[in-house]
Amino acid sequence: RLKTHRLSQLGCHTCFPRMQQCRDVSVSPPLFNKKSELPSGETAMNSRLSGTVLQRLTRSGSACCRHQAGPRFGPCRGLTESGRGTMNVFNRDMKKRQKNWSASLQDRDQYDYLRDEVGSRVADRVYDIARTFPLALDVGGGKSHIAEHLSKDVVERLFLTDISEKTLTEIPTSCVLADEEFLPFKENTFDLVMSSLSLHWINDLPGALRQIHQVLKPDGVFIGAMAGGETLYELRCSLQMAETEREGGFSPHVSPYTAVTDLGNLLGQAGFNMLTVDVDEVQVHYPGIMEVMMDLQGMGESNCAWNRRSLLHRDTLLAAAAIYKEMYGNEDGSVPATFDILYMIGWKPHESQAKPAQRGSATMSFGDLSKISQPTSTDRP
Amino acid sequence: MSGPNVWSRSREKLRQFPEVFAQCAGEAAAYGKCVTATTKGRQELHKDLCVKEFEALKTCFTNAAKKRAK
Numbered sequence: 001r002l003k004t005h006r007l008s009q010l011g012c013h014t015c016f017p018r019m020q021q022c023r024d025v026s027v028s029p030p031l032f033n034k035k036s037e038l039p040s041g042e043t044a045m046n047s048r049l050s051g052t053v054l055q056r057l058t059r060s061g062s063a064c065c066r067h068q069a070g071p072r073f074g075p076c077r078g079l080t081e082s083g084r085g086t087m088n089v090f091n092r093d094m095k096k097r098q099k100n101w102s103a104s105l106q107d108r109d110q111y112d113y114l115r116d117e118v119g120s121r122v123a124d125r126v127y128d129i130a131r132t133f134p135l136a137l138d139v140g141g142g143k144s145h146i147a148e149h150l151s152k153d154v155v156e157r158l159f160l161t162d163i164s165e166k167t168l169t170e171i172p173t174s175c176v177l178a179d180e181e182f183l184p185f186k187e188n189t190f191d192l193v194m195s196s197l198s199l200h201w202i203n204d205l206p207g208a209l210r211q212i213h214q215v216l217k218p219d220g221v222f223i224g225a226m227a228g229g230e231t232l233y234e235l236r237c238s239l240q241m242a243e244t245e246r247e248g249g250f251s252p253h254v255s256p257y258t259a260v261t262d263l264g265n266l267l268g269q270a271g272f273n274m275l276t277v278d279v280d281e282v283q284v285h286y287p288g289i290m291e292v293m294m295d296l297q298g299m300g301e302s303n304c305a306w307n308r309r310s311l312l313h314r315d316t317l318l319a320a321a322a323i324y325k326e327m328y329g330n331e332d333g334s335v336p337a338t339f340d341i342l343y344m345i346g347w348k349p350h351e352s353q354a355k356p357a358q359r360g361s362a363t364m365s366f367g368d369l370s371k372i373s374q375p376t377s378t379d380r381p
Numbered sequence: 382m383s384g385p386n387v388w389s390r391s392r393e394k395l396r397q398f399p400e401v402f403a404q405c406a407g408e409a410a411a412y413g414k415c416v417t418a419t420t421k422g423r424q425e426l427h428k429d430l431c432v433k434e435f436e437a438l439k440t441c442f443t444n445a446a447k448k449r450a451k
Contacts, residue, residue, distance in 0.1 A: 241426060245416050246435070248428030290398045318442055319412065319435060321402055326413020327420075 087203050089256065092163065092179065094304040095201050099142070099164035102300035111298035112145065115197055117282065118341055119145030122196045122225050125345060126154060129221060133192040137161070139212065139224075140180045140198025155192065159185075162198075164300075181208055185215040192221055197341075199226035200257060201304065209270035219350030222272065228258040229279060229340030234328045235292055239312075241327075242320035251309040260342050272346025274353065280341045285334040289317075289324040292337045401449060405441040412438045 102108060123146050126133075136155045138146055142162045147155070161178040178184050180195075180202055193212050202208045212222050236254040243250035258266075263277045286292045296302060329335050347353065402409065415431035418424065 241416055241419075244426050245428065245430055288399045288402065290395065290402075294395075315435070315439065317398075318402070318439060319416070321398075322409035322413040322438060323416050326410055327417045 089305055089307075090201050090203050091304045091306050092181070092201070092203070095300075096163045098297075098302045098304060099162075099300040102298055103142075103164060105298060108298065111295055112143070114282070114284070114299065114339065115142075115145040116148070118225050119196050120149045121280065121341075121343070122146050122194055122223055123149035125223050125343065126150060126192065126194065131191075132156065135159070135190050136192040136194065137185070137190045137215065139183070139193060139195040141194070141196065142198075146194050146196050159190070181211075183211045183215055187214050188217045189215050190220060191217055192223070194222075195224040195226070197225060197227060199224055200228060200255075205258065206266055206269060209266055209272075213271045213346075213348055216348040218348050219352060220348045222344070222346045222348075224344050225341050226258070226344075227339055228263070228342040229260050230338060231257050231340045232296075232337060234324060234335070234337055235289070238289065238320045238324035238327065239316070241323050242316045243313075246316045246319050247313065252305060252307055253303065253309065253312070255303045255305045255308070257340075258342070260340070263342055263344055267344055267346040270346075271348070273349050274345075274347045276343075276345040278343050280343065282339040282341055283336045284339065285330065285336050287333075288335060289321045292324075292335070397446070397449065401442060401445045404445040405438055408434070408438040408441045 102111065105111075126146075127150075132154060134156045136157070137159045138144060139161055140163065141147070141160045142164070144158075144160055147158055147160070150158075157174070159174050159176055161176045161180065161183070163177075163179050176184065180198055181204060193216055195212075199205065199208065209222075216222060232254050239253045240250040260277060260279050264275055267275050267277070286295070324335055412431055412434040415434045416426065419426040419430070424430075
């Protein structure tokens with residue numbers, strides 16, 4: 001208790017107000033209108049209302065209720081220079097079992113929509129770099145949703161790691177069973193490291209980023225995507241309000257996430273430079289809270305925080321379903337679930353990279369900026 | 382996977398949840414309104430604040446589930 005309190009004062013990057021904790025749940029297949037490559041067959045999409053609203057950038061204060069101002073406690077991942085291994089928020093073994101379970105589902109393809117979408121966007125960012133990468137690594141790539149969207153001209157050889165052995169088996173690339181928290185590669189090995197939707201389950205994020213930095217060659221690039229920010233705030237708030245009203249208190253059901261504002265610092269501390277961080281808000285529409293939870297489970301994204309409560313009382317579930325619908329429901333009867341996907345790009349420093357100009361080398365004064373910005377009448381067409 | 386067991390039976394029940402829940406839309410809306418009202422007004426949310434609305438919702442839900450089971 002004392003420790004977490006201290007951390008929050010330090011401004012640890014994943015401290016959440018008490019509101020923001022939840023449980024993992026999950027599952028149902030919504031459609032992405034935008035993308036038609038979803039498996040057309042067995043998806044249970046029939047009666048489901050769906051659609052995505054993809055918006056760049058964040059919502060302004062989306063918070064649902066006023067408990068938000070409460071004192072902070074609960075899981076904090078500390079950023080700071082605390083060294084590795086000090087943070088232990090998530091039960092990695094549980095995460096592995098969840099992933100194995102979801103990989104063993106017969107209809108597992110229908111839960112891939114989010115990973116596919118995010119994977120393609122990560123691949124987009126790889127294409128933005130006009131280079132061929134001889135050797136790339138996908139951290140926590142599972143079934144390799146990124147590689148599906150890449151071509152051989154861009155990435156010549158790919159290594160894939162995942163914590164769950166079952167998700168790995170289908171891929172024709174070189175697969176390595178490895179925990180993202182302990183990368184078993186030599187320093188300066190890869191030209192490109194990618195990661196899609198797996199970093200948000202890592203206990204020691206600063207340490208993991210440092211390891212990624214290590215295995216990269218100089219001038220190598222890391223392109224990653226993870227869930228963060230206000231992800232699943234609808235579910236988090238509904239469950240909290242339901243538990244408060246039914247049971248007189250609430251417990252974490254949705255895991256803590258990294259805030260986008262901290263991501264830049266984290267990357268910088270890990271040694272990356274020329275950073276790019278941006279947020280995509282992906283909103284998926286589901287028929288109801290049950291489908292949200294079942295789908296998350298099918299994705300292997302159930303909560304695995306140590307402090308999660310394994311029980312969700314059935315009264316609470318009923319209450320949460322009513323609150324979710326009333327508070328966030330759309331007019332057509334569907335309910336939205338928001339995923340804030342944080343994208344990050346960072347480069348391992350190399351002397352060939354652009355550097356800040358020398359101090360005093362400017363030829364213009366900032367004082368003259370106002371003159372520059374005013375176009376003269378002759379410039380106008 | 383394995384045959385029917387406690388786990389798959391309870392899972393089966395959960396699968397029926399949306400359908401049964403849909404039959405109590407009115408009660409659910411009443412309860413939802415009661416709870417979400419606390420996010421706007423001065424009223425603090427506390428235990429059993431909306432117990433009346435919840436009981437109505439639960440009765441409706443249980444009856445609907447029973448009917449479905451028959």
